[in-house]
Amino acid sequence: MSTLEEHIDVGVPIDTVWESLHRVEDYPRFVEGVREGRTEEDGRAHLDVEAGGQVRELEAEVSDRKGEGVMEWRTTGAPELVGSFSLQPINKNRTRVQARLEYDPGTVRETLGGPKGFAQANAIERLVRSDLEHFRECVEQGR
Template sequence: MSTLEEHVDVGVPIDEAWDSLHRVENYPRFVAGVREARTEAGGRAHLDIEASGRSREIEAELSDRAAERVMEWQTTGAPDLMGSFTLQPIDDNHTRIQARLEYDPDTVREALGGPKGFAQANAIERTVRSDLEHFKECVEQGR
């Protein structure tokens, strides 16, 4: 498994960032490739994605450690992915969001396509960074 960690600082209070992160239906606005997303019963999320010209449906289980401001997730099928978002207050009006993604590069390539090896790791890193920046824009603009 490979691990990627990225963070972004957003100009909103921690409660606002936390609430925005839990609005799964808004993920298409800031997560690359997500065409539709919805919350389902039992702490699950359903995502319709398109990556490298391939359409795919992904199910994930979500769990919260609300007191610690940690949201964890794991796909329930291929590709096998897991990760978390940890929110930390910087001050009353700013929050750091730490994203952690654990993945097997070969599994991701088989399921979603894309480059091999080091180029794939760079592409995933760029995508996660971009998604965090888009989340920052969305949450700060109140969308």
């Protein structure tokens, strides 16, 4: 498994960031490739993701440790992905969002397509960074 960690500072209070991360239906606005998202029963999320010219369905289990400012998630099928968002208040109007993603590069390539090896790791890193920047824009603009 490979691990990727990225963070970004967002100019809104921690509660606003927390609520925004839990609105799965808004994910198409800031997560590349997500065409539709919805929250389902029992702490599950469903995403329709376009990758490699095909739309694939991903299901994830989501769990919260709100008191610690941590939202964890795990896909329930292929590709096996595990991740978390950790929120840390910088001050009353700024929040640091730490994203962590654990994945098997080979499985991600087989399931979602894309380049091999180091090029894939760089592509995933750029994608996560870009998604975080889009998230910041959406949350700061109140969308």
